[in-house]
Amino acid sequence: MHHRRWGKAAGAAATVAWLLTATLALPVQAAEKVTVFAAASMKNALDAANAAWQTETGNETTVSYAASSALAKQIEGGAPADIFISADLAWMDYVAEKKLIKDDTRTNLLGNRIVLVAAKDKAQPVEIKEGFDLAGLVGDGKLAMGEVKSVPAGKYGKAALEKLGAWSAVESKVAGAESVRAALALVSRGEAPYGIVYQTDAAADPGVAIVGTFPEDSHPPIIYPVAVLAESKSAAAAAYLDFLKSDKAAPFFTEQGFTILK
Structure with a gap:
């Protein structure tokens, strides 16, 4: 009787140990990273939105803020990035004409004064x-x-x-x-x-x-277009863009004085 109980307990312990080993052996999914090139005027709003997105998804963003003109030229020069947010249509048109964005992802995201x-x-x-x-x-x-x-x-x-x-x-x-x-x-x-x-x-x-x-x-309407870049390799870029267009992200922009165009 005691031998049978001990044998069952040992068997159960072995099963638990095997399951634990198998679980630990499973690959841990690494956080995806999204590199964003964004107009300098977006810094406060986008920093807040990115913090919320990272908390929600575990994914990370790296943002370079500068004049849209400088960012467009960097993209043209081959700088690695996943998302471009311009403060006007002209610089987004510039990179689009050079086939540097995924055209079907382009959206007019925000307005300003x-x-x-x-x-x-x-x-x-x-x-x-x-x-x-x-x-x-x-x-x-x-x-x-x-x-x-x-x-x-x-x-x-x-x-x-x-x-x-x-x-x-x-x-x-x-x-x-x-x-x-x-x-x-x-x-x-x-x-x-x-x-x-x-x-x-x-x-x-x-x-x-x-x-x-x-x-x-x-003056011409102030429009901030956004798009995924053609050379993006990030699996999370599309989801990040969806987040920027979502109702969850909207308050981060409106609190800073942007208008939502989507």
């Missing part, structure tokens, strides 16, 4: 309308903007100032920055009295305040 900002302790409301004297406001200082030939925020800003008749007078006062966040920093540090940035950037820096918002009809 451009605003005039000043250092918070010196901010006074400005009525932005046709013929307003921006050059007079800037005085002997500089107007901080993204580079008007390449950085989307700079291009939108120049278009608005041309439409409002203020560009020719202020052009010589422009301090062109490599990205919209760099332009924001010039104002925040007091190196430029005014700057033109996205409203989402202004919300991200407590050192500045919005003194005026440009009329939406003074």
Whole structure:
């Protein structure tokens, strides 16, 4: 009797040991990584969204933030990335024309506004309308903007100032920055009295305040397209893109002042 019970117990123990060994021998699924190239103006919102996605899925993101123009050129040069989020249609069109994205994944994700900002302790409301004297406001200082030939925020800003008749007078006062966040920093540090940035950037820096918002009809619509890149090898890239378009991610963008376009 005792021998039979001992034999059963030993057999059960052996079975448990075998199951444990077999379980431990199963391959552990490694976290997938997604490399994202994103417009600088997205940093605060996208960092928050990415943290939520990593918590939900266990997958990781690596993000390079810069002007859309710089990122597009890096993609063209073969920089390894899975997702591109541009701050305008033109730079997404640029990489699309070179067959560097998966066309069927392209989506217009977000919208934004451009605003005039000043250092918070010196901010006074400005009525932005046709013929307003921006050059007079800037005085002997500089107007901080993204580079008007390449950085989307700079291009939108120049278009608005041309439409409002203020560009020719202020052009010589422009301090062109490599990205919209760099332009924001010039104002925040007091190196430029005014700057033109996205409203989402202004919300991200407590050192500045919005003194005026440009009329939406003074510049082309501000649209942030997103796409999976053609050379992406990440198995999680499509799922990550789906997450960005989901209702779960929307609050991270709207809290920073973006509008949802999907």
